[in-house]
Amino acid sequence: xxxxxxxxxxxxxxxxxxxxxxxxxxxxxxxxxxxxxxxxxxxxxxxxxxxxxxxxxxxxxxxxxxxxxxxxxxxxxxxxxxxxxxxxxxxxxxxxxxxxxxxxxxxxxxxxxxxxxxxxxxxxxxxxxxxxxxxxxxxxxxxxxxxxxxxxxxxxxxxxxxxxxxxxxxxxxxxxxxxxxxxxxxxxxxxxxxxxxxxxxxxxxxxxxxxxxxxxxxxxxxxxxxxxxxxxxxxxxxxxxxxxxxxxxxxxxxxxxxxxxxxxxxxxxxxxxxxxxxxxxxxxxxxxxxxxxxxxxxxxxxxxxxxxxxxxxxxxxxxxxxxxxxxxxxxxxxxxxxxxxxxxxxxxxxxxxxxxxx
Amino acid sequence: xxxxxxxxxxxxxxxxxxxxxxxxxxxxxxxxxxxxxxxxxxxxxxxxxxxxxxxxxxxxxxxxxxxxxxxxxxxxxxxxxxxxxxxxxxxxxxxxxxxxxxxxxxxxxxxxxxxxxxxxxxxxxxxxxxxxxxxxxxxxxxxxxxxxxxxxxxxx
Numbered sequence: 170x171x172x173x174x175x176x177x178x179x180x181x182x183x184x185x186x187x188x189x190x191x192x193x194x195x196x197x198x199x200x201x202x203x204x205x206x207x208x209x210x211x212x213x214x215x216x217x218x219x220x221x222x223x224x225x226x227x228x229x230x231x232x233x234x235x236x237x238x239x240x241x242x243x244x245x246x247x248x249x250x251x252x253x254x255x256x257x258x259x260x261x262x263x264x265x266x267x268x269x270x271x272x273x274x275x276x277x278x279x280x281x282x283x284x285x286x287x288x289x290x291x292x293x294x295x296x297x298x299x300x301x302x303x304x305x306x307x308x309x310x311x312x313x314x315x316x317x318x319x320x321x322x323x324x325x326x327x328x329x330x331x332x333x334x335x336x337x338x339x340x341x342x343x344x345x346x347x348x349x350x351x352x353x354x355x356x357x358x359x360x361x362x363x364x365x366x367x368x369x370x371x372x373x374x375x376x377x378x379x380x381x382x383x384x385x386x387x388x389x390x391x392x393x394x395x396x397x398x399x400x401x402x403x404x405x406x407x408x409x410x411x412x413x414x415x416x417x418x419x420x421x422x423x424x425x426x427x428x429x430x431x432x433x434x435x436x437x438x439x440x441x442x443x444x445x446x447x448x449x450x451x452x453x454x455x456x457x458x459x460x461x462x463x464x465x466x467x468x469x470x471x472x473x474x475x476x477x478x479x480x481x482x483x484x485x486x487x488x489x490x491x492x493x494x495x496x497x498x499x500x501x502x503x504x505x506x507x508x509x510x511x512x513x514x515x516x517x518x519x520x521x522x523x524x525x526x527x
Numbered sequence: 528x529x530x531x532x533x534x535x536x537x538x539x540x541x542x543x544x545x546x547x548x549x550x551x552x553x554x555x556x557x558x559x560x561x562x563x564x565x566x567x568x569x570x571x572x573x574x575x576x577x578x579x580x581x582x583x584x585x586x587x588x589x590x591x592x593x594x595x596x597x598x599x600x601x602x603x604x605x606x607x608x609x610x611x612x613x614x615x616x617x618x619x620x621x622x623x624x625x626x627x628x629x630x631x632x633x634x635x636x637x638x639x640x641x642x643x644x645x646x647x648x649x650x651x652x653x654x655x656x657x658x659x660x661x662x663x664x665x666x667x668x669x670x671x672x673x674x675x676x677x678x679x680x681x682x683x
Contacts, residue, residue, distance in 0.1 A: 227551040231563040489551045490544060505537060 174290035266320035271424035274313035288469035299360035329412025344390035593650035599642035
């Protein structure tokens with residue numbers, strides 16, 4: 170049976186038997202770096218194409234269909250075009266911050282990749298505070314956006330960056346509370362343990378109504394945190410031209426664009442891990458036969474299937490819902506999502522203490 | 528009651544959002560509803576009244592119905608049409624005004640249809656052709672009456 174764990178174990182033992190342990194560690198780091206950069210490049214191409222295709226089909230259109238079969242090479246062609254364009258730095262800009270911002274946003278995205286389990290035993294770093302690490306590091310991306318907005322020396326960029334700051338600071342709360350409500354059930358912050366605790370069913374089903382409510386709140390909050398429509402206040406092309414990346418061009422713009430999609434992938438991977446069991450196949454209680462059949466599907470397919478399902482859901486939101494104004498956005502968070510998620514957390518704590526979950 | 532209003536707000540908001548998602552989800556899973564037409568391979572069926580460009584129909588004997596009255600030139604709001612007239616000698620010795628050249632500047636035309644409505648003899652009409660791209664701007668200045676054409680008998 171195909172398994173990524175077998176491949177990594179094989180590579181690991183081969184490296185350590187043929188090299189000194191220091192060299193082997195360096196080589197392993199290099200392999201991990203190459204793999205994550207490769208994953209980023211592929212995800213950027215695939216998700217942008219997926220977004221355009223999903224958007225087109227929801228608006229009764231066809232989407233890209235000229236470059237390559239069914240338009241599959243469209244995003245590759247777009248990337249080539251962006252590579253060839255000049256990465257202009259405006260005269261009035263703060264040169265260091267302006268050029269640093271796209272890299273900061275990419276580095277943040279790469280850091281969050283560390284604790285995510287892509288398949289059974291296929292994880293870069295299984296640290297014991299995995300979920301906390303993700304929520305802490307993901308807040309750094311707002312600094313990159315503020316850097317870009319401030320360094321551009323442009324009122325639109327500045328407004329977009331400030332809005333993004335207000336938005337991410339607000340929605341971090343309800344995203345954190347909905348994550349905590351799952352942590353209450355598992356009693357652990359470690360990603361591998363959270364996945365292991367869902368061996369007899371996913372938390373979305375095991376945690377009754379409070380889990381469903383926190384799942385919905387999590388989806389809303391991460392949509393806002395990744396600055397996507399209907400919460401695209403930072404970009405707001407109808408009001409602020411392109412928000413914080415108005416002044417960026419060429420590959421520097423492409424990095425911001427890529428980081429948006431990478432962030433969507435990562436938050437959806439976290440959502441899939443917490444609520445839908447990560448790489449864990451669909452198991453139902455004590456149905457041994459059913460569970461055994463589900464185990465035949467490789468765990469990587471389960472993980473990517475769930476993640477892409479959540480990504481599709483977020484794209485569905487984007488192409489259906491009307492955009493919010495900035496005051497409506499903050500109203501929604503502080504008057505609705507935060508009280509509801511606090512109450513929900515209380516309910517979840519009661520469920521966990523009384524042992525009402527399965 | 529505040530709490531009642533609050534719950535009603537959340538409920539109606541979620542309900543309306545779900546209604547929207549049901550609609551877009553239905554479009555997503557029914558590709559037969561896609562209305563995009565693949566342009567260069569399949570051309571759209573244009574409406575009868577579509578205005579592409581002004582043309583002057585000629586019949587089999589290379590005759591048109593334009594008397595050179597310049598009503599269209601006067602009706603045109605942007606000076607798209609310029610009519611150059613000449614004086615023909617009739618067989619019976621009478622002199623008669625006729626058109627020499629009907630100049631039509633396609634690049635200035637807004638397809639407002641006023642010239643066609645002004646024409647007393649229905650000599651010009653709107654065509655369905657909309658692919659006007661050319662490499663040289665001069666090619667957009669057209670002469671509508673064909674070479675050697677003359678006015679149809681009986682049209683005054």
